[in-house]
Amino acid sequence: MKNKVNDFVNLNKQKIFIIFVLYCVSACSIGVVNYPYIDDIARRIEGVGNFAAHYSRYLSEFASYIVQGSHHLTDTGLTTFVVSAIILTLTSVVVLYVMFDGEQISWVSAMGSVFIGINPWFLEPISFRFDAPYICLSVLVSVIPFLFFYSKKRYYFLLSIVGIFLMCNSYQGSSGIYIIMLLTLIYRDFLKGVEISELLKKLLISALAYVISMGVYLLETKLNPELALRGDTTSIAPLKAMPAAVFNNLRVYFITLKSQSTNAWLYLAIVLFIMFFVYMTYSSKINKLISSIFGIIYIALGSILSFGVYMFFSTPLADDRPRYEYGFAYFIAIIMILLGSYSSNKVIDYVKGLVVVLLVYYSVSFEFIYASALDSQKEAFEDSAVMLAEDLNDYVTADNQTVYISSMFKDSPAYLNTLKTYPILDDLIPSNASLYWPNLLWFNTLTNLNVNLVGFDFNTINMDTLELLESNKLWDIYQLNGEIYVYTK
Numbered sequence: 001m002k003n004k005v006n007d008f009v010n011l012n013k014q015k016i017f018i019i020f021v022l023y024c025v026s027a028c029s030i031g032v033v034n035y036p037y038i039d040d041i042a043r044r045i046e047g048v049g050n051f052a053a054h055y056s057r058y059l060s061e062f063a064s065y066i067v068q069g070s071h072h073l074t075d076t077g078l079t080t081f082v083v084s085a086i087i088l089t090l091t092s093v094v095v096l097y098v099m100f101d102g103e104q105i106s107w108v109s110a111m112g113s114v115f116i117g118i119n120p121w122f123l124e125p126i127s128f129r130f131d132a133p134y135i136c137l138s139v140l141v142s143v144i145p146f147l148f149f150y151s152k153k154r155y156y157f158l159l160s161i162v163g164i165f166l167m168c169n170s171y172q173g174s175s176g177i178y179i180i181m182l183l184t185l186i187y188r189d190f191l192k193g194v195e196i197s198e199l200l201k202k203l204l205i206s207a208l209a210y211v212i213s214m215g216v217y218l219l220e221t222k223l224n225p226e227l228a229l230r231g232d233t234t235s236i237a238p239l240k241a242m243p244a245a246v247f248n249n250l251r252v253y254f255i256t257l258k259s260q261s262t263n264a265w266l267y268l269a270i271v272l273f274i275m276f277f278v279y280m281t282y283s284s285k286i287n288k289l290i291s292s293i294f295g296i297i298y299i300a301l302g303s304i305l306s307f308g309v310y311m312f313f314s315t316p317l318a319d320d321r322p323r324y325e326y327g328f329a330y331f332i333a334i335i336m337i338l339l340g341s342y343s344s345n346k347v348i349d350y351v352k353g354l355v356v357v358l359l360v361y362y363s364v365s366f367e368f369i370y371a372s373a374l375d376s377q378k379e380a381f382e383d384s385a386v387m388l389a390e391d392l393n394d395y396v397t398a399d400n401q402t403v404y405i406s407s408m409f410k411d412s413p414a415y416l417n418t419l420k421t422y423p424i425l426d427d428l429i430p431s432n433a434s435l436y437w438p439n440l441l442w443f444n445t446l447t448n449l450n451v452n453l454v455g456f457d458f459n460t461i462n463m464d465t466l467e468l469l470e471s472n473k474l475w476d477i478y479q480l481n482g483e484i485y486v487y488t489k
Contacts (some may be wrong), residue, residue: 001151003006008102009093015110016196019092023085026118026367027126031081035374036445037127038430041438044129045445047072051134056217056224058136059141059169073130080133084126087136088117091143098146098185099337108353111360112336118363119329120260120424121322123370125171125427135323138171139330142178149185161208168217172321175308176327184334187298190283191291214309222328237314252316253307257325260424268359269332273299275352276335283343295393306331322427332359369418373425376412381432381439382446384474386408388486389447391470391477393433395484396451405457407433408443410474433488456489 009016036044043049046309049071051060065071067083081353092113096105117126117136119416125135145159160178186199237245259268277295306327310317317324336356392403409432419425430438437454444450466478466485477484 004102005097005255008097010188011104012096012110014091015105015107016089019114019423020085020089021112022364023088023092023117023244024082026364027085027088028078028134029082029153029368029371030123030127030374031078031129033375033378035127035373035378036438036442037124038438039131040129041442041445043073045441046077047074048293049073051128051131053224055172057169057171057219058129058220059137060171063134063137063170064130067133069333075129078410080129081126084117084132084136087140089131091136091140092116092483094140094143094147095181095334097336098143098149098181099334100341101150106340106342106353108349108356109337109340110331112340112356114360115333115336115363118360119326120265120363120370120428121326121329121331123367124321124323124428125326127374135171135174137236138167138174139177141166141170142174143181145178146181147254149202153202157205157209160206161213164210164213164313165217169214169220171178172309173323173326175310176306177308177330178206178210179305179308180302180327180331180334183298183302184338187294188280188338190294191280191286193285235314236312241314242312246311249311249313249316249318250304250307252317253311253325253328254303254342256319257328260322260325260427262422264362265359268355268362271432272355272359275355276339279339279343279348279352283341298373302331302334303328322424335482336360366422369422370425370428373412373415373429376414376418377429377432380412380415381409381442384432385443385446389443389449390477391472392449392451392477392484392486395469395479396449400482400484402452402454403451403484404454405435405488406456406458407488408435408453409488451471456485 005465049061049064051057051064057142064073067075067080068076092110095116096109096113100109116122116139126132128135141163143163145156145163148156148159164175164178167178182203186203189199190196238245261269277292277299281288281291304311307318307325308327310324336359339352340356343352388409396403411432415425415429430436435453440453443453461480466480468476469479469484470477475489476487478487
């Protein structure tokens with residue numbers, strides 16, 4: 001196998017290099033903005049990971065020690081982004097190797113593989129300066145077992161157990177990746193005329209490995225009392241409520257995917273699925289009618305199962321964070337990779353290539369758009385934070401560190417303009433106005449004011465009772481009984 005891998009790399013080294021360049025440039029474009037993305041702000045100033053304690057991600061905890069060279073976290077600049085690009089490149093290479101059995105690949109398939117890590121729903125994981133490499137690692141360990149899918153069943157079975165378990169211990173949102181890989185390979189082998197009995201054997205082996213891994217991980221989580229504090233976001237629905245929970249989770253999953261997508265993304269994705277269905281049916285070695293039926297089944301099951309274990313949760317997570325929908329983006333990446341296979345008709349190849357390249361282009365382009373929007377938000381927040389701190393400095397004392405505030409700051413006009421075209425940004429980029437803990441911590445980190453900002457509804461108080469201390473275009477500062485109030489305009 002070693003020689004076969006070496007031959008594959010040599011045959012496709014130019015394509016692999018371009019894949020790495022695209023991953024590296026895209027990831028680093030986010031990294032150079034230096035935006036403290038949610039958890040990053042606390043990790044940056046406190047140096048605490050807590051990957052294991054808070055999320056039962058023990059692989060992330062251990063891997064962070066290797067990347068950091070210490071148990072204490074520090075901001076390593078672009079290091080984690082480059083490491084993420086390397087891991088994603090390895091993932092693309094493994095997937096391409098498996099899908100094409102170590103043979104030479106087309107440029108279209110190579111570009112399609114980049115969608116694994118460069119897509120709107122994976123931007124959030126990449127944005128976490130301290131978490132990104134380990135979330136990327138969850139995708140890599142999910143696909144590694146398939147290197148032995150066609151050779152050594154024992155290795156495949158054991159590596160599947162290990163890989164799925166490690167995936168759970170790095171990022172549970174990748175739980176649909178293994179399923180998509182398995183479903184795709186079985187579907188493709190079925191179209192090639194492989195015996196049903198052989199396919200069923202591999203399906204049973206894979207299902208057993210998945211159940212064993214998830215069972216062991218479930219036991220592991222029971223030993224972590226902190227998970228229970230996170231409520232329904234980590235709980236599986238009761239057996240009686242499972243059908244309703246699955247239906248509702250999937251409903252929210254697909255509605256959210258649609259609402260977060262631009263028209264261009266939606267139309268290209270629809271065309272992609274249609275072309276894939278026609279191409280796979282046409283190139284099938286078995287009865288075309290049967291092939292078309294199983295093509296529909298594959299697309300339907302792939303779309304559903306891409307959500308992974310999240311479909312069984314008590315509370316819908318898909319509309320909470322974009323990263324929860326990553327499984328569907330991975331499914332699209334796999335379809336693009338397969339669609340990039342050469343056919344006997346050059347015109348068909350050109351049309352397929354155009355659709356794939358356009359989708360990849362829009363994804364890479366959106367990566368830069370997203371980075372620019374992050375930069376705009378960061379600049380707007382920092383400018384407003386400094387100005388408010390200067391105004392509050394005259395009124396905040398050691399004995400009075402609490403400030404009651406209606407909201408934080410206005411969002412960047414450039415960001416708001418970009419939001420009109422890309423609705424997913426509303427879920428990807430935190431609002432500057434939000435009074436959630438990262439913004440509050442960020443404010444104090446920037447200003448060293450160390451005040452306790454508390455949200456306050458000015459509709460609950462008689463404004464005439466407040467003493468106006470200062471007023472400008474951005475906010476009014478009031479005082480009442482020694483307490484400071486800020487009304488953000």
